[in-house]
Every structure is written in C-alpha cells, then in structure tokens.
Amino acid sequence: MSDEDSVDMDTFDVEKEMMEALAAEAASKVEVPAQTASPPAISETVGSQDSNLDRILDIPLVLSAQLGSTRMLIKDLLQLGPGSIVELDKLAGEPLEVLVNDRLVARGEVVMVNEKFGIRLTDVISATERVNKLR
Numbered sequence: 001m002s003d004e005d006s007v008d009m010d011t012f013d014v015e016k017e018m019m020e021a022l023a024a025e026a027a028s029k030v031e032v033p034a035q036t037a038s039p040p041a042i043s044e045t046v047g048s049q050d051s052n053l054d055r056i057l058d059i060p061l062v063l064s065a066q067l068g069s070t071r072m073l074i075k076d077l078l079q080l081g082p083g084s085i086v087e088l089d090k091l092a093g094e095p096l097e098v099l100v101n102d103r104l105v106a107r108g109e110v111v112m113v114n115e116k117f118g119i120r121l122t123d124v125i126s127a128t129e130r131v132n133k134l135r
Contacts, residue, residue, distance in 0.1 A: 065108075065119055066097045095122055105130065 068088030080086070090096075095107040098119060108119040 061100050062102075064099045064102075065110075066099060068094075068096075103130065103133065 068090035070086060070088050072086075095109055096119065097104055098106040098108055098121065105125050106121045107123040108121040111118045111120045
C-alpha cells in the first residue's frame with residue numbers, strides 16, 4: 001500500500017468517525033415524546049365493541065306483519081262498517097310479510113302460540129337484498 005493510499009484510508013476513517021459522531025449528536029437531540037397511554041389490550045377492544053353494540057340494542061323498532069294490501073277510494077273507505085269485507089291482494093295460504101320499520105325483512109305463516117297469534121318465519125331476506133332495497 002502506498003503513502004497516498006494510507007492517507008486516503010486515514011481520511012476515510014476520520015470522515016467515518018465524524019459522521020458517526022454527528023449521527024450520535026443528532027440522535028441525542030431528537031426528543032421522543034413519552035407515550036402517555038399504552039395501547040388498548042385485546043379484551044378492552046372487544047369490550048368497546050360490545051359497548052358500541054350495547055348502544056344500538058335498545059333502539060326501538062316497529063315490527064309488523066302484513067297479510068296483504070289493497071287500494072280503495074275514500075268514498076268506499078267511508079262506507080266500511082262492522083261486517084264489511086275488504087279484499088286483499090294476497091291469496092289464502094300465501095306467506096305474510098314481516099316488516100321492520102316498513103322494510104321487508106322476512107316472510108312467514110300465521111301460527112297459534114298459547115292462544116295468541118304468532119309468525120313462523122319461512123324465508124328471511126338476506127342482508128344484501130335488504131341493503132339493495134335501501135337504494
């Protein structure tokens with residue numbers, strides 16, 4: 001190795017040391033903010049999802065069952081009285097529609113449960129279909 005090569009290596013070593021010193025000095029001046037709160041644990045995240053779900057569980061909804069429907073003139077409506085028969089657009093034996101807030105969610109048939117009317121669901125509208133009907 002010549003003297004010229006050794007000078008270049010010495011210069012390289014000095015430059016390397018200077019760069020390392022500058023990097024160390026810069027790193028010491030950089031302030032890393034202290035973390036004020038630790039990230040939530042998995043159980044806390046699940047708990048917050050449950051509390052979000054709890055917020056909507058108490059929202060009241062109107063569930064209704066529709067046997068059928070018809071259109072009539074006001075004069076025909078005013079003539080209705082006890083014993084009048086209103087013809088609906090559904091045939092006997094067709095499933096009735098179950099509506100939640102006037103949106104179709106299922107179809108079913110009428111059943112008796114402890115001397116009360118009930119509905120046995122025969123077809124539930126998929127979530128995709130319900131979302132598509134909102135548009």
